[in-house]
Each structure stands twice: as C-alpha cells, then as structure tokens.
C-alpha cells in the first residue's frame with residue numbers, strides 16, 4: 001500500500017501544509033482495482049488532495065476514516081460532501097452509493113452543524129454512509145482492515161491500525177495515532193508496525209497540559225516500546241521546531257525517523 005501525506009500540520013493549517021490528511025491506496029488482490037481511503041480530512045486538505053486523485057476528482061475516494069471530530073481532522077468532509085452532492089458525476093445523474101465515513105459517535109450531526117445544514121433535514125446521510133467506531137472492532141474496506149484503538153485526548157479519539165497488502169507481497173501494517181498523549185492503547189496500536197505515523201505536536205519542554213498530545217520524546221518512547229520499524233512524525237504545530245522534535249524522537253527510538261511532508265509518498 002502507498003501512503004501519501006496530504007496535510008500534516010498540527011491543530012491548524014500551517015503556511016506550507018493543510019491540517020491532518022493522509023491518502024492510503026492499495027490494489028485489491030481479489031477485485032483488480034485500486035482502493036483509496038483518507039485517514040482524516042482536516043481543514044484545507046481537500047484542495048491539495050485533488051492533486052493526488054484520478055481526474056482530480058474527490059469522489060474517486062472509496063472511504064473516509066476519521067480519528068476524531070476536532071476541526072483539524074474532520075472539517076473538509078464538508079468540502080467532499082459538496083463534491084458528492086453537486087460535482088459533475090452528480091449532475092450527470094450517475095447513481096452512487098453513499099461513501100462510507102467511519103468516525104466516533106456523533107459524526108453525522110457534527111458535520112451537518114459544521115456545514116449549517118437544516119436540523120430537520122437529512123444532513124449528509126444521502127452522501128455518506130456513517131459508521132461508528134467501536135474500540136478494537138476492525139472494519140473491512142476493500143483490501144484494508146482498519147482497527148480503531150481508543151487513545152487519550154479530550155474528546156473520543158481513536159488511533160487507526162491499518163493492515164493491507166504490502167508492496168512486495170504479504171501484508172503491511174500502518175499505525176496512525178491520530179491525536180493522543182501517551183496511553184496503554186498505543187502499545188496495541190503500534191505493536192510491530194511497519195510504519196508508525198505518530199503525532200509529535202511539540203517538544204517536551206513546552207509547558208502543555210497532559211492528556212492531549214505527544215511530544216517528540218513521548219512519540220519516540222511509544223515507537224521503541226512497540227518495536228515499530230519506522231517512524232513518520234506528524235501533527236507538529238506551525239510554531240514547533242521540526243529539528244528539535246525530530247531530535248527528541250531520535251533520542252528514544254533508534255530506527256528510521258522522518259518528518260511527514262506534504263506530497264511525500266511512502267510505500268509499505
């Protein structure tokens with residue numbers, strides 16, 4: 001499978017990146033076509049996401065997987081809703097089933113309010129088939145198996161452990177933390193992952209309340225404990241020093257470490 005970083009800026013878009021969004025693609029060994037899902041669809045991500053989809057068409061996605069319902073992880077689901085409802089395929093009258101959208105409880109209401117849709121209407125339920133994560137209950141989407149793992153954040157939030165076909169045959173595991181501080185769930189989420197896509201919002205010296213985010217040092221600690229094979233650090237706030245965050249990750253984890261950069265493609 002291939003991971004394309006669409007947006008990696010933490011908590012809000014930055015000058016060089018939208019908020020969180022990662023495109024995951026894999027061929028379906030049974031069906032012979034490419035499947036495309038996004039992990040999170042945060043503020044600003046739906047613009048550059050079009051560059052990475054066939055024909056620049058947002059509706060070419062097969063599903064949306066949201067770690068939690070903070071604005072920087074879900075708001076551009078409103079933009080995809082517009083493409084599904086009013087885009088060229090809809091105008092040609094082509095029938096399509098609602099797009100699967102998996103998220104914590106309350107996503108349908110949350111997104112309808114975000115777009116300011118009438119409270120007594122269908123909201124986005126004609127465009128999205130809303131599914132609700134249940135902790136550690138895997139969901140199948142084409143060639144992907146996605147296991148949500150409850151993590152520690154001020155709202156209901158999940159890390160996503162995605163198993164899919166590996167580029168060289170067999171299977172590969174991508175573990176995406178979403179937003180979280182260090183917690184026991186991360187040991188399960190990241191265990192022996194081929195790639196740990198982990199938030200590392202800032203450096204350890206920042207006086208920030210616990211229970212919200214990982215620092216570079218805590219992210220590196222998770223990777224070492226879980227024996228992840230490689231780390232991609234992401235969700236750095238626009239005011240974080242990337243070199244300092246990377247140095248913290250490397251101080252705890254001796255495998256390969258890189259920064260999630262918009263447009264970068266990683267094969268697993």
Ligand SMILES: [Zn+2]
Nearest residue numbers: 010011072179
């Ligand atoms: Zn966030």
Ligand SMILES: [Zn+2]
Nearest residue numbers: 068070153179
């Ligand atoms: Zn958050």
